[in-house]
Amino acid sequence: MQPENAHQARLLTSLRFNGAQSAAELATQMSLSRSKIGQELARLQESGFVEPAGKAASQGGRRSGLMQLSRRLRFVGVDIGATSLDVGVTDGRLEFVTHTSETINIEDGPETILGRAVEMIDKLRAEGHLPELDGVGVGVPGPVSFRDGFTVSPPIMPGWDRYPVREYFMQQLDCPVLLDNDVNLMAIGEMYCGLARSVPDFLFVKIGTGIGCGIVTGGRVLRGSNGSAGDIGHIAVQGTGPVCGCGRTGCLEAWFSGASLSRDATALARSGDSPGLHELLGDRDALTARDVGIAMRNGDPQALGLVRDGGRRVGRVLAGLVNFANPGMIVVGGGVAGLGHPLLAEVRSELYRRSTPLATSNLPVALSELGGHAGVIGAAGLINDHVLGVNLAS
Structure with a gap:
């Protein structure tokens, strides 16, 4: 189910972003006759895209009828992380209907993880949250061939290389499906429902198990020629250093990410150089980024040093991106972003110090407010755009 032509795509796009409207309002907006708008709305109603929404407020004459996106439209976003699986349902205007999540290990492989995602969707359907399933957007924590719908040599996803993720969901759920990397989808979420709603050019930086950057320019995600744009975690910040998951040394991700924080904090704890981290480790095998945050807030100087060093490295890489792309905003998210303002302060300081004054003269750098x-939201937004023809309308 998709719009038949560009006029219908423009109508659906306007109803999604602006809510219920009359035929007269839509005709003025689109510079088309009311009869043409009426014809297209009738077709959209027949196909289940739109429905009547009552009457407009009286302005002294006959009250106009309003049309809105069908309240039965449902889009599912599936966000597959290294350690978590999140499934959310939205309506046609990307407002949350319900959300569920569980802990996973991405190394369990695609059959196990994708099968579990389908089970979660089926459960939501059985609970009545999905009267229809109009499309599914899927995000994974690795490089994606957007055109082909599979991952390509993902460093932290053994067994997933070229696995047909999009085809799997299409066969299991019988609906349109799109696959993208998780950072691009988080950027789309910010563009539609987050801090960057009115910013056409911005960067979304995810600091989690790995590091990536969603690049939005002119209100669209920049994927590059084969889908690998924004993979900043593998920009070298030093010629040597810890071995990265990609097999090289010196990568930003190897110096500062959820995995590297776990490695470095655990080493400090075991050496006894950080009493706070040592106490948190106890008899566990390893610490987490969250533990680093706890120790930092408890005044542990070594934990704070890890965060500051990492923030400076991230800021150094972002300065290069700012000088090159001149974004209007930078939003920082992901699990490690939970370290909060001590991390953000270092990123900002290094970024502003190393970027040109013009590029940073009005550049906010903020923590995402959408959290997990x-x-x-971005995955649902991606497939919503596709089904409603938002890109066709623009």
């Missing part, structure tokens, strides 16, 4: 929902 950015990915599922």
